[in-house]
Amino acid sequence: MTARHGSCHCGAIRLTLTATPTDAGDCNCSLCRRIGGLWHHCLLAAVLVEGECKGYVQGDCMLTTWHCPTCGCTTHWTPIDKSLTRMGVNLRMFDPALWSGLPRRLIDGASY
Numbered sequence: 001m002t003a004r005h006g007s008c009h010c011g012a013i014r015l016t017l018t019a020t021p022t023d024a025g026d027c028n029c030s031l032c033r034r035i036g037g038l039w040h041h042c043l044l045a046a047v048l049v050e051g052e053c054k055g056y057v058q059g060d061c062m063l064t065t066w067h068c069p070t071c072g073c074t075t076h077w078t079p080i081d082k083s084l085t086r087m088g089v090n091l092r093m094f095d096p097a098l099w100s101g102l103p104r105r106l107i108d109g110a111s112y
Contacts, residue, residue: 004098006093008070008073008075009072009073010068010071012052013051013052013068013073014050015076017040017094019046021098021099023104024039024040024099024103024105025038025040025105026107028106028107028110029110031058036092038091039088040088040089041088042089044087045085047087053076054067054068054069057080063077063079064077064079073090075090
């Protein structure tokens with residue numbers, strides 16, 4: 001299995017996926033539509049995040065959305081509940097060749 005590598009704009013946060021994404025989640029919630037997130041959902045163990053990230057917790061306090069404190073790119077989110085094992089990685093941090101042809105799944109976060 002080939003690892004996939006991505007980073008924030010300035011390169012301070014580096015992301016490595018252990019598996020190739022098969023689809024991309026496009027969420028319409030108030031945060032995701034503003035940051036332009038395109039999400040690969042996977043197990044926490046399937047992603048290596050390197051670098052100093054700054055977290056933001058919004059509204060329902062279910063997720064921490066992580067971004068680079070230097071360039072501001074939102075790189076990923078993790079659950080606040082430590083018993084949960086799924087996270088989201090922003091595919092826009094990777095070369096478009098990895099995600100441009102993936103089927104898009106609408107996530108209706110605006111209705112929650």
